[in-house]
Amino acid sequence: MAGIIVETPRLQMMQLNSNAEGSVDLDMFHNVWRDKEATQWSLRGPCENKTASQAWMAGVVPSTPGERSDKRVCCAVLLRQNRPGPDVAGHRSVEDGSESIGILTLLPSEPIEEGSLGSSLTNGTNRVIGLELGYLFLPSAWGKGFATESIRAFLEHHGSERRKSDPQTKIQIQANVHPDNIGSLRVLHKLGFSTLETIVGEDEVFIGGANRNKSVVKLWKAL
């Protein structure tokens, strides 16, 4: 069952835990992932129907009900406009998934080696884990600061939950962006991410509405 985990003045982030057929979680996910423009920088492209979204979503929600949700986190971003006041406990019911304007994910990833970072994340004794950030928003929501606002709150929430349960572990948030995706790079720079490296691919792929080299800018930030 989806629950609101964090709010900002304009937005609510609702954790999605299940890709079950008929669930609000799946509807919220599909509402964004079916959109051609929202998914234009994904090699997957849009999910053509709910069955395709259900299969794709299986890779981002906790794999078993018992799995700790911090291993894989998937949130829908909702507008608070026209919605009743704060209810961070997540008791309010959401009737369908049409309210979602964006999806945020954190997925396990290999940590970047300390030597490549140019700054020290640990004192050599801490455990380090890597989490890869993903995000996409419906075009109607672009250009209003929603990505920056929601990702900042999402990461702050995640960081504070992790510090409470596991203060010794350091977290690297990683992001992989195509170099031509200027808006996405701008969001990450506003959030304090640093560029680790740019890998220029030789293969060509159709991404961002055009044929482009399969290149990637790798960025990271300590949480």
Ligand SMILES: CC(C)(COP(=O)(O)OP(=O)(O)OC[C@H]1O[C@@H](n2cnc3c(N)ncnc32)[C@H](O)[C@@H]1OP(=O)(O)O)[C@@H](O)C(=O)NCCC(=O)NCCS
């Ligand atoms: C990239 C995306 C998440 C940005 O969402 P958003 O809510 O519009 O982002 P914000 O408003 O918080 O910030 C966008 C910033 O990029 C800037 N920007 C956007 N497009 C730009 C462009 N083509 N050239 C220069 N700057 C651009 C905006 O001006 C803004 O910067 P500012 O605050 O300094 O003015 C959204 O466009 C999206 O979902 N795109 C498709 C999916 C995607 O690319 N996901 C990321 C994959 S790595």
